[in-house]
Amino acid sequence: MDNIFEELNFPFVLKLRASAGAGKTYQLMIAYLWLLSKQKRVSLDSLKSIVALTFTNQATFEMKHRILQGLKDIVLENDKGKALVKVTGLIPSQAKKWLDLILDRYFCFQVKTLDSFLFNLFRLLSLELGFPPTLKPEFNEEFVLNQLIDRLWRISLQDDNIQQVVSSLVDVFLEIEQVHGFNIENKLKSRLREVFFELYKIKKDINLNFDVDSLKYQEKRIKELGNKILNWVDEVGLEFKYSWRKAFLDPIGYFNSDKSSFLNKESIKEMCRANKNKDVLDFSKIDKYFFRFKKELDTYFYLKADLKVKPYIQICSILKDFLADYSREEGIVLPNDWMYLLEQKIKELDIPTIFAFLGERWKHFLIDEFQDTSNIQWNILKFFIQNSLAEGGSVFLVGDQKQSIYMWRDADPELFLNCHRELPNADFHEDTLKYNWRSSPYIIDFNNKVFSFFSSATNEIASIFKLENNRFQSKLKDYFSSLEQSVCEKNKNLKGKVKRFFKQEDWEQDFLRLLNNILENNELSDIAILVRSNEQAKEISSLLLAANIPVISENNLVLEASFVIKGLINFLRFVDDPMDDEKVLSFCLTPICPLENEFILKNYRELEKGLLWDWLKKQDLEEVAFLKYCVQKSAFLSVYELILEIVKEYSLKTKFPDHLAFLNRFLELIISLPKTKVLNICMFLKEWQIIKEKQKLGCSEHIDAVRVMTIHAAKGLEFDIVFLPFLDWNIPRLNILVLEDGSIVRVKKPYSANIASKLEQEKEKHILETLNLLYVAFTRAKRELYYWVEDSDKRKKNIPFLLKIIEETIGCNNA
Numbered sequence: 001m002d003n004i005f006e007e008l009n010f011p012f013v014l015k016l017r018a019s020a021g022a023g024k025t026y027q028l029m030i031a032y033l034w035l036l037s038k039q040k041r042v043s044l045d046s047l048k049s050i051v052a053l054t055f056t057n058q059a060t061f062e063m064k065h066r067i068l069q070g071l072k073d074i075v076l077e078n079d080k081g082k083a084l085v086k087v088t089g090l091i092p093s094q095a096k097k098w099l100d101l102i103l104d105r106y107f108c109f110q111v112k113t114l115d116s117f118l119f120n121l122f123r124l125l126s127l128e129l130g131f132p133p134t135l136k137p138e139f140n141e142e143f144v145l146n147q148l149i150d151r152l153w154r155i156s157l158q159d160d161n162i163q164q165v166v167s168s169l170v171d172v173f174l175e176i177e178q179v180h181g182f183n184i185e186n187k188l189k190s191r192l193r194e195v196f197f198e199l200y201k202i203k204k205d206i207n208l209n210f211d212v213d214s215l216k217y218q219e220k221r222i223k224e225l226g227n228k229i230l231n232w233v234d235e236v237g238l239e240f241k242y243s244w245r246k247a248f249l250d251p252i253g254y255f256n257s258d259k260s261s262f263l264n265k266e267s268i269k270e271m272c273r274a275n276k277n278k279d280v281l282d283f284s285k286i287d288k289y290f291f292r293f294k295k296e297l298d299t300y301f302y303l304k305a306d307l308k309v310k311p312y313i314q315i316c317s318i319l320k321d322f323l324a325d326y327s328r329e330e331g332i333v334l335p336n337d338w339m340y341l342l343e344q345k346i347k348e349l350d351i352p353t354i355f356a357f358l359g360e361r362w363k364h365f366l367i368d369e370f371q372d373t374s375n376i377q378w379n380i381l382k383f384f385i386q387n388s389l390a391e392g393g394s395v396f397l398v399g400d401q402k403q404s405i406y407m408w409r410d411a412d413p414e415l416f417l418n419c420h421r422e423l424p425n426a427d428f429h430e431d432t433l434k435y436n437w438r439s440s441p442y443i444i445d446f447n448n449k450v451f452s453f454f455s456s457a458t459n460e461i462a463s464i465f466k467l468e469n470n471r472f473q474s475k476l477k478d479y480f481s482s483l484e485q486s487v488c489e490k491n492k493n494l495k496g497k498v499k500r501f502f503k504q505e506d507w508e509q510d511f512l513r514l515l516n517n518i519l520e521n522n523e524l525s526d527i528a529i530l531v532r533s534n535e536q537a538k539e540i541s542s543l544l545l546a547a548n549i550p551v552i553s554e555n556n557l558v559l560e561a562s563f564v565i566k567g568l569i570n571f572l573r574f575v576d577d578p579m580d581d582e583k584v585l586s587f588c589l590t591p592i593c594p595l596e597n598e599f600i601l602k603n604y605r606e607l608e609k610g611l612l613w614d615w616l617k618k619q620d621l622e623e624v625a626f627l628k629y630c631v632q633k634s635a636f637l638s639v640y641e642l643i644l645e646i647v648k649e650y651s652l653k654t655k656f657p658d659h660l661a662f663l664n665r666f667l668e669l670i671i672s673l674p675k676t677k678v679l680n681i682c683m684f685l686k687e688w689q690i691i692k693e694k695q696k697l698g699c700s701e702h703i704d705a706v707r708v709m710t711i712h713a714a715k716g717l718e719f720d721i722v723f724l725p726f727l728d729w730n731i732p733r734l735n736i737l738v739l740e741d742g743s744i745v746r747v748k749k750p751y752s753a754n755i756a757s758k759l760e761q762e763k764e765k766h767i768l769e770t771l772n773l774l775y776v777a778f779t780r781a782k783r784e785l786y787y788w789v790e791d792s793d794k795r796k797k798n799i800p801f802l803l804k805i806i807e808e809t810i811g812c813n814n815a
């Protein structure tokens with residue numbers, strides 16, 4: 001696709017479907033410049049009429065950077081610029097005008113994340129929707145839910161009714177999940193989070209009432225039907241085969257021991273032994289009863305699965321009320337709510353009214369990572385895209401179904417395949433890109449082989465995951481066929497390497513040894529270690545930090561990761577309440593306190609009675625004099641002033657230069673908080689508990705340190721060398737399921753038909769997402785890829801086992 005734009009006539013829909021590193025984002029940048037060249041005038045309205053949407057903030061930053069760099073190259077008329085003039089048609093004088101306009105009116109440069117674009121729409125229509133325009137979007141749903149669950153736990157200590165519901169939830173949880181060991185509370189909270197968000201998405205009232213008697217009534221009906229069938233079989237002189245007589249005699253007992261095979265039988269005839277009557281008898285009447293018997297049983301399984309998890313429903317309904325209060329108090333709104341409202345409103349209003357509210361008219365849309373779009377997002381976007389096409393505009397969608405890793409957030413990769421059908425009034429073009437511009441030939445070849453196995457050996461894969469249905473296999477084919485890429489000219493001689501390690505007991509030592517070897521010839525920032533969860537990121541960061549290897553990760557950018565910030569928080573806790581020995585001790589033992597640890601600990605141990613602070617006050621020490629001053633002044637100084645005092649007194653900026661960025665960010669944060677949150681230390685500490693997890697330093701590309709990040713965060717990015725230390729993934733076993741109608745059920749055999757079908761769908765989604773995640777992880781490396789798996793012959797270890805089979809089949813000997 002050297003210059004597909006030449007062939008295009010407005011209005012058009014252009015879809016570009018290509019594998020990783022093929023230059024999809026790069027083509028979006030080209031398309032943006034090409035669209036600029038097609039504008040009649042260099043004007044603000046034209047600039048605002050082109051909207052480029054990405055998936056993450058990092059990708060937005062990258063896209064803006066690429067567009068500006070492209071314009072600069074054209075203006076400078078360098079080699080890259082000359083090539084861009086050829087494909088985009090944008091000449092240097094025009095490019096200069098656009099560049100000046102963008103830099104002058106940067107906020108009109110419409111390159112945004114999809115979320116922020118949609119939220120902006122919501123804000124513009126907020127009065128119409130009955131919300132104050134000051135409302136803030138809160139994308140961190142997990143953070144909010146943690147707050148709500150903590151609130152629930154606190155309230156349950158005082159409120160008997162809530163305590164009762166919580167304790168029945170704990171019972172159900174322990175029984176269903178069979179969890180043992182430590183951290184049960186955390187596991188329970190995490191399960192609750194999952195279920196709540198599933199339920200919360202269903203915009204229907206949750207049915208809280210469940211009548212235990214209906215299960216009993218159901219049992220009775222089944223028994224009656226069973227007896228009717230039994231009697232008929234006896235009367236006509238037939239005999240059941242195998243143990244099927246028991247199934248009609250005691251249906252519930254029989255099925256509770258997990259024997260569901262006869263649910264597949266079509267007629268009682270199939271279940272009876274041969275005798276002279278069998279062939280002449282009319283079974284049609286009794287089969288009607290048999291059909292009803294099976295139907296009632298199915299309902300029974302469902303009711304039972306539903307009853308088991310009632311306490312989850314009750315808790316979720318309490319959390320729903322808490323969420324409404326919390327949203328009001330904090331002035332926030334969660335995506336699930338505002339997107340839903342926006343979608344509804346857009347259906348209601350007519351086009352001129354909406355555009356009158358918005359005051360904007362978009363004509364061209366460029367959308368990256370389209371495979372991660374959800375149906376609700378698409379329904380909103382579609383409205384504007386259809387309008388832009390009606391006015392002679394365009395839409396350019398790029399994506400790759402096998403990189404869809406946000407299905408848990410409702411992304412629907414099928415949309416990418418079919419969305420153009422909903423945009424019929426425009427020329428439709430589809431294209432693919434065959435070169436990989438990112439990686440070395442070795443890595444490209446390795447990935448070609450590994451991932452084409454997914455589409456060529458669908459049977460084997462389906463059997464590994466025990467999901468032998470046609471739909472799953474055809475999806476595998478859809479996602480992973482025709483993915484093979486060729487090496488581009490510029491990377492032809494790029495050296496590359498892929499190496500697999502088996503995880504031995506002391507794998508960490510081997511891991512560090514390899515890393516140190518690689519660092520002899522590479523920069524720290526060439527290396528990325530990609531993991532699946534934040535816990536793994538913490539684990540690997542600690543390993544590297546203990547070996548004195550600088551690391552940058554989401555976690556160590558959290559302000560609290562700095563011991564100076566931790567020390568300052570302990571200082572505030574102590575000043576706020578010096579009569580609490582624990583608080584005094586915690587502060588005195590932090591590295592920012594100049595008092596000797598030994599001196600404090602020894603005296604604390606020997607202090608027979610009285611308070612630590614009373615004893616400390618009597619010590620004639622300069623350091624203590626300062627602390628006394630702080631305690632006395634604490635009621636008169638603001639939190640900010642107190643922190644400034646200690647920073648100055650203990651020379652924290654010069655003593656701990658590595659923590660300067662954290663310190664500055666911390667001070668900035670205190671100033672930026674509303675007055676009500678910093679009126680006194682106690683209020684600030686309360687606020688800190690809530691906000692601390694979100695307070696982070698920005699990450700600069702230029703910091704020389706190894707990157708540690710999740711695969712989700714690494715999507716769309718590339719690194720010279722990639723390490724994947726934890727590929728021991730399994731497909732999680734589902735114990736609880738939320739059905740389409742909003743009921744939660746326990747997953748335990750025998751399943752009712754609706755549970756079995758939903759379970760299969762969920763399993764399929766998890767497997768595809770896991771395979772996609774593997775694809776994203778393996779395709780981030782430019783030069784070298786190293787990964788660690790357990791040496792497993794067991795099918796239970798899904799991904800290690802799959803990788804082993806692939807290795808044996810395709811004969812890639814990379815060990």
Ligand SMILES: Nc1ncnc2c1ncn2[C@@H]1O[C@H](COP(=O)(O)OP(=O)(O)OP(=O)(O)O)[C@@H](O)[C@H]1O
Nearest residue numbers: 019020021022023024025026027437438715716717
């Ligand atoms: N035509 C091209 N000429 C030169 N370099 C290119 C070209 N296309 C892409 N690249 C470079 O190749 C790398 C990968 O491109 P890009 O990030 O656009 O790929 P992608 O298809 O979006 O990848 P992914 O799906 O993995 O996010 C980038 O460094 C990009 O600058």
